Amino acid sequence: MAAGDASLPQIPAMSVEEFFALPAEEQRTVLVEALEQRLRLFENIAYETRTRKYVLREDLSTFPYGGEIAEPAEKKMFRMKFDTRCRGESYWQEYQMTLVESPKHEHGIMHREVRTADASEGEFLCARELINDEGQRSSGSITHLKNWNHKEGLLNFWGNGTVGGHDLYFIQETVQALSLLDTADLESDRSPPINSGMIGERETISFSYPFQFPRMKKYPGILTVHFDPARQFLPLAYRLECSQKQEQGRELRWFEAMRVEQAVQTQGIWFPQRFHLLKCNRLPTGAEAESVDEVRVESVSFGTVTQNDLAFTFPAGIEVEDNTTGVRYTADGKGGVQGEVQGIPYLNERYLRGKILPFLLLILLPGTGIVLFLLVRYVDRRFARSEREQTASPGV
Numbered sequence: 001m002a003a004g005d006a007s008l009p010q011i012p013a014m015s016v017e018e019f020f021a022l023p024a025e026e027q028r029t030v031l032v033e034a035l036e037q038r039l040r041l042f043e044n045i046a047y048e049t050r051t052r053k054y055v056l057r058e059d060l061s062t063f064p065y066g067g068e069i070a071e072p073a074e075k076k077m078f079r080m081k082f083d084t085r086c087r088g089e090s091y092w093q094e095y096q097m098t099l100v101e102s103p104k105h106e107h108g109i110m111h112r113e114v115r116t117a118d119a120s121e122g123e124f125l126c127a128r129e130l131i132n133d134e135g136q137r138s139s140g141s142i143t144h145l146k147n148w149n150h151k152e153g154l155l156n157f158w159g160n161g162t163v164g165g166h167d168l169y170f171i172q173e174t175v176q177a178l179s180l181l182d183t184a185d186l187e188s189d190r191s192p193p194i195n196s197g198m199i200g201e202r203e204t205i206s207f208s209y210p211f212q213f214p215r216m217k218k219y220p221g222i223l224t225v226h227f228d229p230a231r232q233f234l235p236l237a238y239r240l241e242c243s244q245k246q247e248q249g250r251e252l253r254w255f256e257a258m259r260v261e262q263a264v265q266t267q268g269i270w271f272p273q274r275f276h277l278l279k280c281n282r283l284p285t286g287a288e289a290e291s292v293d294e295v296r297v298e299s300v301s302f303g304t305v306t307q308n309d310l311a312f313t314f315p316a317g318i319e320v321e322d323n324t325t326g327v328r329y330t331a332d333g334k335g336g337v338q339g340e341v342q343g344i345p346y347l348n349e350r351y352l353r354g355k356i357l358p359f360l361l362l363i364l365l366p367g368t369g370i371v372l373f374l375l376v377r378y379v380d381r382r383f384a385r386s387e388r389e390q391t392a393s394p395g396v
Contacts (some may be wrong), residue, residue: 009036011234011270013229038233041159045085046084046300047297053077053292056073079100084151084153095113095152110132114126115177117252127315174209177211255284267302316338323366
């Protein structure tokens with residue numbers, strides 16, 4: 001490891017046999033510490049990825065344990081390029097998506113964005129450009145930084161993040177699940193949570209635990225993650241199945257699986273170079289076409305991002321809508337404004353919606369709950385009083 005990499009996380013490596021020779025509690029400690037060090041890599045990381053999203057009609061029900069992912073049969077597909085730089089909670093990213101051979105657009109569609117999240121200022125800035133047969137359109141925006149302003153790109157889910165609808169930060173979730181295990185669970189002879197496994201011809205250690213998305217509470221699932229301890233506990237694969245309980249048994253509602261096809265060592269750290277990801281709402285038996293993502297990590301570096309690498313300037317001539325102040329203007333390409341600034345903050349619809357709506361929700365929702373509670377209590381008291389009066393009144 002180079003001298004400049006001395007501050008990088010020190011992730012241990014060992015064979016599967018050496019790992020299982022450790023006491024159960026120490027196995028958990030070693031695995032948690034290794035995964036936490038991997039999460040630390042995303043505190044300062046720069047990477048460039050290329051993604052192909054295409055449709056297959058193949059039996060992938062055994063993925064990621066078996067089955068090769070075939071090449072696309074059709075030319076129609078999405079191609080995505082991500083250039084990302086992360087430093088703490090802030091990041092800069094250039095994103096480009098191309099739809100090849102669209103039925104509506106003979107020459108396809110190209111959508112490009114340059115965005116940055118400035119955690120120190122609490123702002124999210126984005127410049128967009130859309131190119132298709134109809135021409136070219138561009139726009140810019142500034143909004144308040146929210147939890148959902150996370151980095152795009154599938155490599156993002158190897159780090160920390162806020163779980164959304166179908167957002168699975170599998171390393172982060174695994175660390176949390178391991179930390180919640182009791183010593184009795186670790187030493188159980190019936191069903192030890194950490195087991196040996198196989199992905200392809202490589203021996204792994206696997207960990208299975210209950211998991212469900214916050215927005216899919218009716219569909220609990222089991223997530224199994226495989227790690228390669230010989231390559232610094234590199235995650236090699238995972239498989240998630242979420243089901244709904246029915247009268248005839250359980251019905252699969254969500255299937256998700258990932259497998260690393262190639263990995264390389266960069267700055268002394270083993271990291272994925274190419275992986276496949278499959279997501280669908282049924283078991284991918286090939287009866288219906290399913291969408292597959294192939295992600296290639298073109299380059300990656302750790303601990304190299306400076307504050308200057310996150311600098312962002314709107315291109316000259318682009319119209320910017322600043323929803324934090326309620327104004328609209330044309331950027332001059334130098335961080336300033338050309339022409340007049342339009343819009344009055346207290347009359348701007350988007351500004352009002354962004355500023356006042358959260359305040360109203362904060363007041364109205366609790367207020368509505370209190371009113372309903374008092375109304376129900378009032379009705380109950382009136383009903384009880386009416387019953388007492390009827391009981392006390394003399395019969396006819």
